[in-house]
Amino acid sequence: MKTTGGTDDQKRRAGERAAELVSDGDVVGLGTGSTAAHAIRALGQAVDDGLDLRGVPTSFDSRALAREAGIPLRSLDEVDGVDLAIDGADQVDEDLQAIKGGGAAHAREKVVDAAADRFVVVADPSKVTEALSRPVPVEVLPDAHAAVERDLTDLGGEPTLRRAERKDGPVVTDNGNLLFDCDFGVVDDPASLATGLSGLPGVVEHGLFVGLVDTVYVGTDDDVEVRRRE
């Protein structure tokens, strides 16, 4: 369930500008998705040009892309901390609360993004909305999926098991789990919904990112708009 509203140029502008934030010696969280990919490629170029950095990937795909780009990689337990994480989002509201997980990567993304001293979201204008309203991705242990489906409905959501496009059956995450996209309509109180989702037995991680994003770089047709959390 990928979003395709923005143009690749807008995404590239955001990703490349965010990559400029990286300083020599930094440990950088490498996000997942088509916008973060532009940052990864720009960082690969910077490494070629002599910048010293280590990347912590957030998914199978971001690891593969970073390797191809020549970025030295570490896992989260091999570093003392993360200076900066650059990651995409499916939706960001005016308070910089976000929904992630359109590519099913939000569990690892949240661990890395939350560990960062500074977390920058890169996005195109189609991602920025007044309130959060997209279905929230919820990764679940396979054995718990029926129970979690009931719990999500009790929480007021309409869960849909995400199905694979080119295989019969469900999407299996990089962690070997299943995924619901749970429609809550407009999310009036993302913090309280996040607490509710985190409390459900069998839920590995959900895609609501509340109080984590420091800055959003929105790539436009000719510039990058920067939004900071107040």
Ligand SMILES: O=C[C@H](O)[C@H](O)[C@H](O)COP(=O)(O)O
């Ligand atoms: O699971 C995927 C991630 O949360 C992505 O960062 C998110 O889906 C945004 O991806 P894109 O930049 O391709 O729209």
